[in-house]
Amino acid sequence: MQPKEMFDVLAAQFGPEVIFDFHADPKKDKDPWFQVKPYEIEAVAEFLKTDARFSIDTLECLTGVDYPDKNHIAVVYHLYSYSLRHRLVVKAFLPREDPSIPTLVNVWSVANWHERECYDLVGVLFEGHPDLRRLLLPDDWEGYPLRKDYAEKDEYHGIPTTRPNPLELFQIGKAPAKA
Amino acid sequence: MSDVVFTNEMDEEMLLNMGPHHPSTHGVLRFIVHTDGEIIRKAVPDVGYLHRSIEKIGERCTYPGYMPYTDRVDYLAAMFANEVWASACEKLMDIEVPPRAQYLRIISCELNRIASHFSISLGTTAMDVGAVTPFPYALREREYINDFIEELCGARLTYNYHRIGGVSFDMPKGWDDKVLKWVDHFELILNEWDRLITHNTIFVKRLANVAVISAEEAVDWGFVGPNLRASGVNWDLRKEDKYSAYGNIDFNVPVGSGAYGTTGDCWDRFWLRVEECRESCKILRQAFDLIKQWPEDEIVGTLPKKMRPEGEAYARVESARGDMGCYVIGAGKEEPYRCRFKTGSFNAMSIIEYKSPGLFLADLVALIASLDVVAPEIDR
Numbered sequence: 001m002q003p004k005e006m007f008d009v010l011a012a013q014f015g016p017e018v019i020f021d022f023h024a025d026p027k028k029d030k031d032p033w034f035q036v037k038p039y040e041i042e043a044v045a046e047f048l049k050t051d052a053r054f055s056i057d058t059l060e061c062l063t064g065v066d067y068p069d070k071n072h073i074a075v076v077y078h079l080y081s082y083s084l085r086h087r088l089v090v091k092a093f094l095p096r097e098d099p100s101i102p103t104l105v106n107v108w109s110v111a112n113w114h115e116r117e118c119y120d121l122v123g124v125l126f127e128g129h130p131d132l133r134r135l136l137l138p139d140d141w142e143g144y145p146l147r148k149d150y151a152e153k154d155e156y157h158g159i160p161t162t163r164p165n166p167l168e169l170f171q172i173g174k175a176p177a178k179a
Numbered sequence: 180m181s182d183v184v185f186t187n188e189m190d191e192e193m194l195l196n197m198g199p200h201h202p203s204t205h206g207v208l209r210f211i212v213h214t215d216g217e218i219i220r221k222a223v224p225d226v227g228y229l230h231r232s233i234e235k236i237g238e239r240c241t242y243p244g245y246m247p248y249t250d251r252v253d254y255l256a257a258m259f260a261n262e263v264w265a266s267a268c269e270k271l272m273d274i275e276v277p278p279r280a281q282y283l284r285i286i287s288c289e290l291n292r293i294a295s296h297f298s299i300s301l302g303t304t305a306m307d308v309g310a311v312t313p314f315p316y317a318l319r320e321r322e323y324i325n326d327f328i329e330e331l332c333g334a335r336l337t338y339n340y341h342r343i344g345g346v347s348f349d350m351p352k353g354w355d356d357k358v359l360k361w362v363d364h365f366e367l368i369l370n371e372w373d374r375l376i377t378h379n380t381i382f383v384k385r386l387a388n389v390a391v392i393s394a395e396e397a398v399d400w401g402f403v404g405p406n407l408r409a410s411g412v413n414w415d416l417r418k419e420d421k422y423s424a425y426g427n428i429d430f431n432v433p434v435g436s437g438a439y440g441t442t443g444d445c446w447d448r449f450w451l452r453v454e455e456c457r458e459s460c461k462i463l464r465q466a467f468d469l470i471k472q473w474p475e476d477e478i479v480g481t482l483p484k485k486m487r488p489e490g491e492a493y494a495r496v497e498s499a500r501g502d503m504g505c506y507v508i509g510a511g512k513e514e515p516y517r518c519r520f521k522t523g524s525f526n527a528m529s530i531i532e533y534k535s536p537g538l539f540l541a542d543l544v545a546l547i548a549s550l551d552v553v554a555p556e557i558d559r
Contacts, residue, residue, distance in 0.1 A: 136226065
């Protein structure tokens, strides 16, 4: 099915409050996408997986994108169906103050680590996730590095995160002072 | 594996730390294993030791300037990360890749696939389960490939060979004959390899029926590439998307069939990679034949003067560890707004916690080795 058809079927099924904002601008967005209301994402995903017209059996990629100027965080789902060989891109926009969205672990198991990574690096809370711990960074790390306003701390447990520039430290390349 | 019954003395559980520097973890990777004697109750992977924040670095580099960093996504098959980044940018900016560059990409990638599959994945799998002899033989073949690629682009491990819109160098004079001669030699080596290890009774008994992953599980946990095909799902991105010039090339997609056990066991995953090396040889021959009709040195397409795209694109290539995806968002600046890499090892690793209960401790090593996970690809 083409993305536009998929959008129409889904909009008819869930209503325009849940499925909206179809984008297909060949100049900009190479993969057409549309929005889903965050708190309906699990029902939509379940429908996409079980309905024979979609039978989306895997979540290819889950990405968190921070937009501080628009004050929201986007969670982008790239979906794929092995049986019907079609792809679909779905986005959910969450408020930056409270970025939380239901988990999709019960729909596709692959979402487990993708959501943990997204929580770890972007700070999106996946409600109902069985094991929402940091994945890549240490458990006591502060902040979410892939947020645009993330500022690196000077040190982590006494380990400095910056190093002095050796050129300045040893005055390399500077003319020796004349006596 | 599920018919293993735990004894009643549940308090006898032992907590065992495996890694981060365990020789069979293929990089820096740690498992916290709860065991009941030899039987695993739960193995929890602890990843992130090789996290280099490659996605954050991408937000600070220009589009072409990010290319050398992508090598580090998967250092055993760096060509594919190069290609996926180049493809994502080409898709975003509507850049055409000239045919000669497409074939050069295929040639470099298939050489890299053989190096990754044969020498690292197969050699180390054999070594991890106790057969040390084959590994140096496999590494010898990798040295040939490293030499070829060094002649092609000057680097042996982190290639930085592909460019947005093409590749950086055309192949040197006489290089194709040299590689084709080696392909002839390598196919015989593959037959020898089958006799030495793949169909070796001891080896088969060690791997057949171990850690079976069914097709449903493989799809549910997002398996890609050889791991997915070993579970019996006939799906190869080179066939499905026909990206680059793969549409003009005739090759088979081997699928696991459980020749010695159940479909989707460790042996199937091992055997499948051997077969993929044979297919790669076929692809190399055809690509060297087809590349001749395109003029030399037409290896980079027309690029925009200023790379300041707006919009987003998601590109995929079939890497040595399966479908590798790159999602790039541009916001009209020289640097991408966001880039994201989706890799095969990351998905494969997440199944360990679910799959490990009931496995023998020694079989966990076989499972990790047969999944062909590479730590930097998990952590990025």
